Amino acid sequence: MGLESALGDGYMTSKVDSLVNWARSNAAWPMPMGLACCAIEMMAFAGPKYDASRFGSEVMRFSPRQSDVMIVAGWVNYKMAHAIRRIWDQMPDPKWCIAMGACASTGGMHRCYGVVQGCDNFLPVDAYVSGCPPRPDALLHALMKIQDKIRTEHSVMLDT
Amino acid sequence: MTLELNETLQNVVDGLSEKFTDSLIDVYQSSGDTFIRIAPQVNVNVCQYLKKEHHFIYLADVFGTDRFTSEDRFELVYNLVSMRDQQRIFVKAWLPEENPEIESVTGIWESANWFERQTYDMFGIRFTNHPDMRRIYMPEDFEYFPMRKEFPLLGIPGSIDLPSTTPDTE
Ligand code: SF4
Numbered sequence A: 001m002g003l004e005s006a007l008g009d010g011y012m013t014s015k016v017d018s019l020v021n022w023a024r025s026n027a028a029w030p031m032p033m034g035l036a037c038c039a040i041e042m043m044a045f046a047g048p049k050y051d052a053s054r055f056g057s058e059v060m061r062f063s064p065r066q067s068d069v070m071i072v073a074g075w076v077n078y079k080m081a082h083a084i085r086r087i088w089d090q091m092p093d094p095k096w097c098i099a100m101g102a103c104a105s106t107g108g109m110h111r112c113y114g115v116v117q118g119c120d121n122f123l124p125v126d127a128y129v130s131g132c133p134p135r136p137d138a139l140l141h142a143l144m145k146i147q148d149k150i151r152t153e154h155s156v157m158l159d160t
Numbered sequence B: 001m002t003l004e005l006n007e008t009l010q011n012v013v014d015g016l017s018e019k020f021t022d023s024l025i026d027v028y029q030s031s032g033d034t035f036i037r038i039a040p041q042v043n044v045n046v047c048q049y050l051k052k053e054h055h056f057i058y059l060a061d062v063f064g065t066d067r068f069t070s071e072d073r074f075e076l077v078y079n080l081v082s083m084r085d086q087q088r089i090f091v092k093a094w095l096p097e098e099n100p101e102i103e104s105v106t107g108i109w110e111s112a113n114w115f116e117r118q119t120y121d122m123f124g125i126r127f128t129n130h131p132d133m134r135r136i137y138m139p140e141d142f143e144y145f146p147m148r149k150e151f152p153l154l155g156i157p158g159s160i161d162l163p164s165t166t167p168d169t170e
Helices: A002-007 A016-025 A038-046 A078-090 A101-106 A136-151 B007-019 B040-054 B112-123
Strands: A030-034 A069-073 A096-100 A127-129 B024-030 B033-038 B058-066 B074-082 B087-095 B101-103 B126-128
Touching: A016 A136, A030 A038, A030 A078, A038 A069, A038 A096, A038 A101, A038 A136, A069 A078, A069 A101, A069 A136, A096 A101, A096 A136, A101 A127, A127 A136, B007 B024, B007 B033, B007 B040, B007 B087, B033 B040, B040 B074, B040 B087, B040 B101, B058 B112, B087 B101, B112 B126
Parallel strands: A030 A069, A069 A096, A096 A127, B033 B087, B101 B126
Antiparallel strands: B024 B033, B058 B074, B074 B087
């Protein structure tokens, strides 16, 4: 509808890669992994004021099968780590991960025996957000960084 | 130190010293609370007595402390509340470092179940006749007791497994 009228007659050329990356980067559905206080800020990030839907990420999917970006919001203890890893493994590729807040990134102030000192010990993290808790804007920034990353992805083809 | 006991607590202390003369080791007050130390062998009888006769129907907490002394290293504390009389009392028992063991009070207060499991998890104090003596927070196969003073704050590296990072091998 709108697109046709904007283009008028004629055609447009593009690469499959750019199209796919454009589509992926604007529909990065988050998998909320809210584990502690940071999850409250994550809710604000999705809510109307900060509005993650501007970036195509409004659909918080509580099912790993339907999500692309896992937001680890909060401190991860050793018992929970197994559940998180299992959910991560259930997410279809391609997938990205944000470590939100000091705790998810490094263990933060929970420097003790029960807490994993950074969820990058068992997850491939793409973006770290500093702060305790980070402001929703900071999380949006991380999301935009991930979008940049997706847009500059090399190719949808496997180089084998 | 002289004790400033109100009527209810005075009754409790009098009753205890009459009924458990040999097992009542110490009564003292600190920060406005009253503490009673008993011999560990009579903990169930004392608790039963306090609940039945003095209406301490609410077991608010059971916890341990590591006194880190060479004798009677562990201390077990029951925090009892009487709703009717609005009184609180702490009952303590000292346990040895080797094989600290005491009888469970789950038969008196059901709520002791998880408190005692936590005390076991953190200090390694075992409770006999407990219906479900397992760890509550730490993984089942964890070998240490984290609240003991010799346990390093950051834990023992490698003592708890992290998930495997290669999906197919788990
Ligand atoms: S970083 Fe701060 S706000 Fe976030 S989970 Fe840790 S303690 Fe809570």
